Amino acid sequence: MTVAVLQFGGSNCDRDTVRALEHLGADARLVWHEDGLPPGTTGIVLPGGFSYGDYLRAGAMAARSPVMEEVREAVASGTPVLGVCNGAQIGCEASLTPGAFTINRSARFQCEHVHVRVENADTRFTRHYEEGDVLELPIAHGEGRFEMDTEELETLTAQDRILFRYCDADGEVTSDANPNGSKDNVAGVLGEADHVAVLMPHPERATLPDIGSTDGQDILRGFADL
Amino acid sequence: MPGYTVTVTVRLKQGVLDPEAETTQRALERLGFDLEDLRSADQFELDLTAEDAEAAQERAEEMTERLLANPTIHDYEVAVDPR
Numbered sequence: 001m002t003v004a005v006l007q008f009g010g011s012n013c014d015r016d017t018v019r020a021l022e023h024l025g026a027d028a029r030l031v032w033h034e035d036g037l038p039p040g041t042t043g044i045v046l047p048g049g050f051s052y053g054d055y056l057r058a059g060a061m062a063a064r065s066p067v068m069e070e071v072r073e074a075v076a077s078g079t080p081v082l083g084v085c086n087g088a089q090i091g092c093e094a095s096l097t098p099g100a101f102t103i104n105r106s107a108r109f110q111c112e113h114v115h116v117r118v119e120n121a122d123t124r125f126t127r128h129y130e131e132g133d134v135l136e137l138p139i140a141h142g143e144g145r146f147e148m149d150t151e152e153l154e155t156l157t158a159q160d161r162i163l164f165r166y167c168d169a170d171g172e173v174t175s176d177a178n179p180n181g182s183k184d185n186v187a188g189v190l191g192e193a194d195h196v197a198v199l200m201p202h203p204e205r206a207t208l209p210d211i212g213s214t215d216g217q218d219i220l221r222g223f224a225d226l
Numbered sequence: 227m228p229g230y231t232v233t234v235t236v237r238l239k240q241g242v243l244d245p246e247a248e249t250t251q252r253a254l255e256r257l258g259f260d261l262e263d264l265r266s267a268d269q270f271e272l273d274l275t276a277e278d279a280e281a282a283q284e285r286a287e288e289m290t291e292r293l294l295a296n297p298t299i300h301d302y303e304v305a306v307d308p309r
Binding site: 056064099102105106145147 | 242243244245246248249292293294296298299
């Protein structure tokens, strides 16, 4: 798979993502958003950061940039897309994925390690895990609280489109283990197309063995067909 | 064509947490003020020309739906005034 990691002004996890994907054996390249998707792109990552300085709402500006039309077309033709952190906010703002990520319950930026439970292991992003597996992943966000209309969230849950929920180290989904006030502890969701997913925690920061947890590796492996 | 100033007010839907507003309310209370609740909203003023007020309203609503508000979490109001 040839993965395009889209760079916007203010992206700051773009290089980490390329490095993490290369570490796992993927062919990954940085793509400046104004250059458009290169021919032969078979996977797309919307990386973390602070695109457009989080103006208006995190992800709002990048979600409406011209390259996102190309991303939409790629999704329609089956290209997998993974949005992480700011990329998750962009994905929701672009309606590639449902819901919205907004200001943390604490009203503060939070940078810490959290646990998430795999809620659906039957997706390309989670296929190397078992349902119920607990991963330790870093978060670093000020606007990571998942919000969605209660009824819509029930539908989303019934459709098995919740990928990860914040939990404690034992896998219990509790309000204490919810770092940002996300509704129903949701940390990551699938789009309408099941080859599109977004999550707030950073799998690319839990991939290189030198920097600690490698629990995120299998998310990237699943995404990139490795 | 006549000119209008359109005022768009974007606020969180009822029931959606507003941690910044809660923090602001607590700060006011710390300053000794007595209040029951505080809600915050974003306001945008758009200067534009349109055939009539209705057309101005329509265009501003489209701008709000497309960018200024996120319909998942926001409600909005649009008010049109001649400029």
